[in-house]
Amino acid sequence: MDFIKNDLIRNSAEALIILVFGWIILRLFLIIIEKIIKKKFPIQTSILIKKIIFYTGWIIIIMGILNTLGIKLSVVLGAAGIVGIALGFAAQTSVANIISGVFLISEKSFTIGDIIQIDDITGVVDSIDLLSIKIKKFNNQYVRIPNEKIIKSNLINITKYPIRRLDLNLGIAYKEDPEKVKSILLDIAKKNEYVLDNPEPVFAFNNFGNSSLELFFGVWFQTQEYIPTKNSIMFDIKKRFDKEEIEIPFPHVTVYKGSESEPFQIENIGKK
Amino acid sequence: MKYWDIINIRNNEYYRWQINDLNFWLYRDNSEWIIGYKYKKNQKNELIYNRIDKKPKNAEWVQILANTDSNNIQIAPGQPDLPIMIKSKRYLYIMPGNSITYYIKIPVYIHINSMQKNNSLNLFSINSKKISKTWFGDPTSKKGILSYSSEAILEKDLLKIDYNYGMIICPLKIINKSNNKFNFSALNIQTQFLSVYEMNDFLMSETIVYNIKKNSKIDINIKNNSFNKKDSTLLSKPREKFNKNMLEKILLL
Numbered sequence: 001m002d003f004i005k006n007d008l009i010r011n012s013a014e015a016l017i018i019l020v021f022g023w024i025i026l027r028l029f030l031i032i033i034e035k036i037i038k039k040k041f042p043i044q045t046s047i048l049i050k051k052i053i054f055y056t057g058w059i060i061i062i063m064g065i066l067n068t069l070g071i072k073l074s075v076v077l078g079a080a081g082i083v084g085i086a087l088g089f090a091a092q093t094s095v096a097n098i099i100s101g102v103f104l105i106s107e108k109s110f111t112i113g114d115i116i117q118i119d120d121i122t123g124v125v126d127s128i129d130l131l132s133i134k135i136k137k138f139n140n141q142y143v144r145i146p147n148e149k150i151i152k153s154n155l156i157n158i159t160k161y162p163i164r165r166l167d168l169n170l171g172i173a174y175k176e177d178p179e180k181v182k183s184i185l186l187d188i189a190k191k192n193e194y195v196l197d198n199p200e201p202v203f204a205f206n207n208f209g210n211s212s213l214e215l216f217f218g219v220w221f222q223t224q225e226y227i228p229t230k231n232s233i234m235f236d237i238k239k240r241f242d243k244e245e246i247e248i249p250f251p252h253v254t255v256y257k258g259s260e261s262e263p264f265q266i267e268n269i270g271k272k
Numbered sequence: 273m274k275y276w277d278i279i280n281i282r283n284n285e286y287y288r289w290q291i292n293d294l295n296f297w298l299y300r301d302n303s304e305w306i307i308g309y310k311y312k313k314n315q316k317n318e319l320i321y322n323r324i325d326k327k328p329k330n331a332e333w334v335q336i337l338a339n340t341d342s343n344n345i346q347i348a349p350g351q352p353d354l355p356i357m358i359k360s361k362r363y364l365y366i367m368p369g370n371s372i373t374y375y376i377k378i379p380v381y382i383h384i385n386s387m388q389k390n391n392s393l394n395l396f397s398i399n400s401k402k403i404s405k406t407w408f409g410d411p412t413s414k415k416g417i418l419s420y421s422s423e424a425i426l427e428k429d430l431l432k433i434d435y436n437y438g439m440i441i442c443p444l445k446i447i448n449k450s451n452n453k454f455n456f457s458a459l460n461i462q463t464q465f466l467s468v469y470e471m472n473d474f475l476m477s478e479t480i481v482y483n484i485k486k487n488s489k490i491d492i493n494i495k496n497n498s499f500n501k502k503d504s505t506l507l508s509k510p511r512e513k514f515n516k517n518m519l520e521k522i523l524l525l
Contacts, residue, residue, distance in 0.1 A: 163407050197421040198406040
């Protein structure tokens with residue numbers, strides 16, 4: 001009995017040593033790897049590589065501990081195989097997310113710190129993980145989006161390029177001169193401190209709408225200056241239109257009553 | 273007193289400057305420096321410096337903590353913090369075999385420095401004019417450069433320039449050795465490689481030389497020979513060391 005007891009203590013001590021040293025070696029290895037891959041790969045790829053090394057390292061440590069404690073790995077792996085089949089059915093979504101995550105990382109359509117829009121969610125990418133990405137919305141909400149959903153959705157990377165265009169759809173009353181409005185809008189863009197001179201602003205006479213002449217006006221600005229550009233250009237347009245007495249109509253319907261109709265002629269033919 | 277000279281300021285008093293469209297005020301309260309600024313169109317084209325009694329209204333204010341022993345400050349003119357894209361107001365063609373030097377004006381960037389015994393401490397820097405910005409390069413690429421944008425009439429006679437003291441004159445020498453006419457529509461001036469010199473009440477930079485070679489490739493250089501260095505005082509050094517490769521790369525964007 002003492003022999004068994006001593007053996008158990010010795011094995012447990014060995015397992016503890018494997019755990020402690022394995023953990024220290026893994027940590028050191030991760031620090032070295034981080035320094036190497038940081039310069040060579042984008043941030044999301046280096047995070048992924050680190051995670052793969054981390055999980056693989058822990059699997060090796062656990063296998064080492066089990067081996068030291070005398071638990072046969074073949075039995076564990078056999079049991080794991082059966083459990084794995086059962087889990088496989090249950091974990092289909094997770095696997096799909098992992099595969100989607102790998103595709104997302106290899107596509108490089110966005111990176112940590114980019115502002116992206118997926119469906120109605122817009123925010124800054126906080127992390128890209130194997131199962132999901134995390135987004136910080138501008139109202140300080142934290143959103144987790146499964147990778148599979150991102151692969152299936154239309155994703156807009158708002159900060160991909162250093163400059164972008166602010167598209168404005170404007171309506172003016174039918175009585176206004178669209179050519180005069182065009183020159184006013186171009187002048188507003190020229191004087192606005194956030195609007196870039198080049199690429200030049202875009203103007204288009206879009207349509208004869210139900211209640212207004214529909215115009216399109218697009219101005220280029222630095223991507224990070226979206227809010228100041230939008231606010232200042234909107235204020236500038238409103239102030240200038242008011243000054244120039246250019247009417248921005250609200251939707252209206254003209255109802256035509258028509259002419260009064262004569263009453264039907266009724267003749268009482270009575271009884272003959 | 274010359275405008276860019278070092279001046280001595282007193283504690284708890286307001287000082288006012290006007291350079292181009294920029295009005296700014298400085299107030300010192302021991303280790304605290306309070307700087308106010310406001311842009312207002314300067315019709316008279318003159319530089320103003322005086323001491324005032326009251327705190328000005330409607331200005332933007334910044335508060336800087338800098339514990340310095342010296343009461344000396346210098347308002348130093350520098351090159352703008354971004355490159356500047358100069359568009360010629362008229363189309364300009366330089367025929368093969370011709371060369372010319374044109375002069376353009378660049379508004380000064382103002383540095384407010386606290387002057388100490390052995391060094392100067394930059395307290396605040398600001399543009400002396402609100403200049404619109406432009407993107408030089410492809411909008412769908414990260415390779416472009418954000419620049420200031422300015423329209424200019426290219427003057428070949430330095431004396432004909434409508435000069436005011438808040439502007440830096442930058443000579444552009446264009447030599448066309450190619451067999452094709454050179455079409456000047458816009459040039460991106462890399463101000464980070466240029467200094468500011470004061471010479472006979474003018475602010476000037478080095479000359480930028482555009483040498484269009486026989487194979488139509490453009491060689492760009494920055495040369496000091498536009499004026500005699502003995503007659504000039506260096507007021508501000510270039511922000512970056514001259515990089516010929518970068519200059520040419522920028523031109524080919």
